[in-house]
Amino acid sequence: MENNTLLINAMPAPTYNWLKMNDAPVKVPAELTEGNPFVTRSSEVSVSAAAYDEIMDIPGGMGYDMDSLVQKSGADVLKISLGNGQKVSSPVKIDFNYTCDANSVNAVYIDAAPDSDVTVIMDFSSEKEANGFAALQTKVRIGKNAKVLLVQIQRLGNGFRFFNDIASRADDNGSFEEMQLVLSGKETYKGSRTDLSGKGSSLKTDIAYLLKNRDHLDMNYIANHIGKKSVCDIKVNGVLRGEAFKLFRGTIDLRKGAKGAVGNELEDVLLMDDEVINQTIPVILCDEDDVEGNHGATIGSLNEDLLFYMESRGMNREEVYEMMAKARIDSVVSKIPDEETKSLISKYLEENR
């Protein structure tokens, strides 16, 4: 099969080349077809097809090559529209069930008008042993005082490669919250860029991942603080097993004029086997004095004191590690405002222990 090479997940501020963290050159199939997601929604939510031109002005976290890939594919954009003040009580669910050997591309656009409120839950699944490639780009426009919660669950096959890109822009007091769980998949590239353009706009990101065998996860998250008093809070929790590889790039860009902005980033990585590779590059860019940027990271195995404490309560080391790994996933799952989705995840984790 013919491939194209893309350069994705480039950091806004690169560093030493020898670390090989600045970006990711990856091959993708030259021929992609539009996937066919299944949408569940209440009748009040408007779903339609739109052209990519409508979302060109919101750049994605994975960069130009990903935007270009999706645009050139010619796939229709699945548009979810919320009117002024429209608050949707039950979540909109979009299921992407990929077949083995899929070469799929999709684009989703969530257009949340002022004062609207919606939760969108996306589930990416395939057969356990499935191979294939899928690319998804989700663009989100958040109007004044609007709230959008985007939940994404990744339950892909052991041979699956997945590109998952998010782009969002928030107006005054607009709130964007993204929760992402990566539970499987051979090779995953994730990007997210949020432009906090409006005064008081906010971003909350919660990511949890569980990687094993030779799973590969490459992430590029960017929060651009443009509006005054904008706030971002990025939390990344993960577990690496086997020979898994993970790279997290996180950039908080506090731009001139974003007075009163606060950006926080926190990463916690639990390393469970000795052949894992963890790369982390948390960047704070600051062009304004009346702001606050914080970053913290902890990477390693469990604290000996904690292990001793738990062992003294009758658990063996393996059980303690399993419990702490599950706790990292649960920390995100518990926040998902949909019991059906929580059950789905619990069942999946139980079946794939």
Place this chain on the structure above:
Amino acid sequence: MAKKERAEVNDIDRSMYDFRYEEKDQDFYKIQEGLTREIVEEISDKKGDPQWMRDFRLRSLEIYNEKEIPQWGPSIEGLDMNNIVTYVKPKTKMTADWEEVPEDIKNTFEKLGIPQAERASLAGVGAQYDSELVYHNLQKEVADKGVVYTDIESALHGPYADMIKDHFMHLVPPTDHKFAALHGAVWSGGSFVYVPKGVTVEIPLQSYFRLNAPGAGQFEHTLIIVDEGANLHFIEGCSAPKYNIANLHAGCVELFVGKNAKLRYSTIENWSKNMYNLNTKRAIVEEGGNMEWVSGSFGSHVSYLYPMTILKGAHSHMDFTGVTFAGKGQNLDTGAKVVHMGPDTSSYISTRSISKDGGASTYRSSVVINNKAKNAKNSVSCQSLMLDDISRSDTIPAMDVRTQQADVGHEAKIGRISDDAVFYLMSRGISEEEARALIVSGFADSVSKELPLEYAVEMNNLIRLEMVGAIG
């Protein structure tokens, strides 16, 4: 309502470094501007290199011509190698007596306080003026312990020639990056230190590098070998007067810390604001060895400076303490790198950056824990203070962990002076101006307290932060 006025912090007072004596042609030998094979050969001729060094220079030049300029850091577009004079030699010989140093050069170092410091608190001093050392001396009682402290050129031709050959640019090969290759081609001056097994040098050695010639480059090489169980504190100082044309500093420091040895390397870098400071420093530490860096970066127009430590031996340790002050017209990209190779190795990096008056400071680092570095521990703390809204401050730390048995922690913070802290101090009867001055001084205190007293005083002079302005 009265107009709200921002509290101001004055720029560093550089007048004590900006004096200069005009260099007269008859007192100096200057090589032609630019960088060609002929120029490199001429430098080699002038320095009487052994053949291997001549070949090494020419090979480095080839590497320089092949290497790209790094694209990830501050712009160095204003640096044109065609305009840089790579070798300027004062027409004097190196001496161990200040009275034999030419008057203008001696006066320069006296104004910088070097002879006085030597008398008061140093075991040995090397003083380099442009491309060559003009003074080098080591106390007799230290020399009697077998400690060697001399210029690299003398060492190249003396009993330590093989040791130089075995170590010179082995830790920082010319292939490392473009300016390491440049250094390999045109290096001149610098110091060689050897501390034998078990010897502790009680008081520090110091090398001071003064670049006086406009449009010139300084490419000194510092090679220090601290043998098993030995202990040394080495201080490096550097400064230059300001000119309107670009100067270049591309020095190289290679430090070999033996088994259970300890080396503290302190630097106060205060180049002038027309200087491109593209310096490379690296240490390798054997089993149980201890490497400490104390680094103050105040000067230069553009800096790329990230001292690197390779913790090769089990139980080896590294501490890095750094402060960077970027003022008007400065873009200082500084930080540290550490590679953990041996088991039970540990490292701690603590930095403070201050940006003001349009200056840009970047903290950049890398922490690499290799698979064999079981039980490695690393902690990084970097804090940046923005003193106005026309300056810039970035932090770009990278971590690469390749074993489960590691413990890596990182924290970074960027912000301005906390209003709460100012309020707290004011509630104790301190004026707002005083409170802000106190906070800024305290911010850099973690570095100044690590310096020898006279250097702490120099640093405090450098950060003479005077807070003025009504605050409404």
